[in-house]
Amino acid sequence: MGNIIDYVNEFQSVNFKEKxxxxxxxxxxxxFAYFDFGKLVPSVSAESENVTIVDLSKSSNYEEMFLDTFDPLKSEELFQAMLQSKRFGSIQLNYYVNEHDEKEEKQFSAITVFFxxxxxxAYRGTDNSFVGWKENFNMSYISIIPSQRAASIYIDYISKQTNGKIYLGGHSKGGNLxxxxxxxxDEKVQNRIVAIYSFDAPGFKEDIHTxxxxxxxxxxxxxxxxNSSIVGMLLLQEKNYFIVESSVKGILQHDAFSWVVENGDFVYLDNLREDSVQLNSLLNTLIENISDDERKxxxxxxxxxxxxNKIRTANEFVSNWRRVAFGILIGIKGxxxxxxxxxxxxVRNVFFQMVKMG
Structure with a gap:
């Protein structure tokens, strides 16, 4: 089964005009937005020229791009495929932002890609930082989290630096942003938007859909x-969505490298797995029926x-799920x-899901 790396390789000689x-x-x-571009791509305050993927590949800080990603090996493999690709090799990059504020409980990062x-x-999702996890959880009881405010400021800034079409997207929290x-x-900016891509992103505490x-x-x-989405079904969600096949099971499907791509598109399924539907229903019912104080x-x-337990990734969560479950059961006694x-x-439902995953 192919993935996004295979896709980049398969269509490396096809530009965006042709496809x-x-x-x-x-x-x-x-x-790509999960890479660390701190010493490589101009920040919003730098007012510098765009850089290319070729520029990144020649930098002495090249290897640092991948160190804090969830899967450094696959991340570098994706970058190398993009570098060799006519389709992605010509993209230009600018306006990188990467903010972590433990006091504000904020983790925000974005980069603008020109083609x-x-x-x-491209808005980054939750990264490997603890504050990133905390801000994610805060979405359950805070109507507007700091990174959402930052995302609004960012699109406003970018819209004033550019004149053409705008695409937006992100994985996990990045899709929410x-x-x-x-x-x-602004409505004038909205008129320039071609598409907004949300990949397994959590929803919103307050209903913005009206x-x-x-x-x-x-x-x-x-x-x-x-098809076993958990993160992408949390809180108030879009009613319409596409279900994509994954090469792994359970919560590990949140890893975008596991999403199956064939013949230039995702492999689509008709329904979510039943155990995923049941768990999501339980989670959302819990969130809806307890107060903001209890959510906090x-x-x-x-x-x-x-x-x-120093958990920073979905893999580490799966490896430590027994400790997590026990800790929750102890913590909720009051x-x-x-x-x-x-x-x-x-916790019982999560237990059964982990057993199924082996």
């Missing part, structure tokens, strides 16, 4: 999730467990009876 930009290209750039007459704003920033962008800004761009929102307490419990009951059921 227009589409969803798999969006996922390639969403994964043909268009700009793709793409939808949020498009929703609250906002005027959202209704103006909803026809351009393209949401993709794997629950988030703090889970966050302490993650820090204690919470309401209904919350304890719901959390116990959730």
């Amino acid at each position: 227009p930009f589409e969803a798999v290209d969006g996922l390639v750039l969403a994964c 043909e007459d268009s700009a793709f704003i 793409a939808i949020y920033s498009a929703t609250y962008a 906002q005027e800004g959202y209704l103006r761009v909803v026809d351009r929102i393209l949401k993709y999730v794997p 307490r629950l988030v703090d419990i889970i966050y302490r467990i993650i820090i204690k 919470m309401s009876k209904d919350t304890r009951k719901a959390m116990t059921q959730m």
Whole structure:
């Protein structure tokens, strides 16, 4: 089964005029956004010329790009495929932002990729930092998280630096930021948006789906999730989405390198797995039925467990799921009876899913 790396290799001699930009290209750039461009791509304040992938490959800081990604080997393999590709080898890069603020509980990063007459704003999802995990959890009880505000500021800035078409996208939290920033962008900016790609992204605490800004761009929102999606089904979501086959099981499907690509497109499925549907229903029911104060307490419990066990990736979560489950059951003892009951059921469901995954 092929993946996005195979896709880049297969279409390396085909430019964007010959094969227009589409969803798999969006996922390639969403994964690209996880690379560390700190010493390589100009920041928003630098006011410097665009750089190319070739420039990055020749930098003395080349290897640093991949060190903090979830899969450094596959990340470098993707970069090398892009470098050798006529399709991606000619893209230009600028306006890199990477912000971590533990006090504000904020993790935000974005980069703008230029191709043909268009700009793709790629928002990074949750990275390997603890503050990134914390901000993700905070979405369950905070209406607007700091990175959403930053994403809105970013698209406004980029729109003033460019004149052409705009694409937006991101994986995980990055997809949420793409939808949020498009929703609250100026109407003139919205008119320039071609597509908004959301790859297995969590939804929103507050329902933005009736906002005027959202209704103006909803026809351009393209949401993709794997068939055992968990992250991409959390909170208030888009009603329409595409289901993609993955080469792995369970929560590990959040890894975009596992999404199956054949003949220039994703391999699509008709339905989510039933165990995924049940778990998502339980999670969202729990979130809906407890107060913001209890959500915050629950988030703090889970966050302490993650820090204690030094969990930074989905793989590490799977490896430590017994400790996580035990820690949650201990931590919720002081919470309401209904919350304890719901959390116990959730932990049980996660247990069965992990058993199925082997």
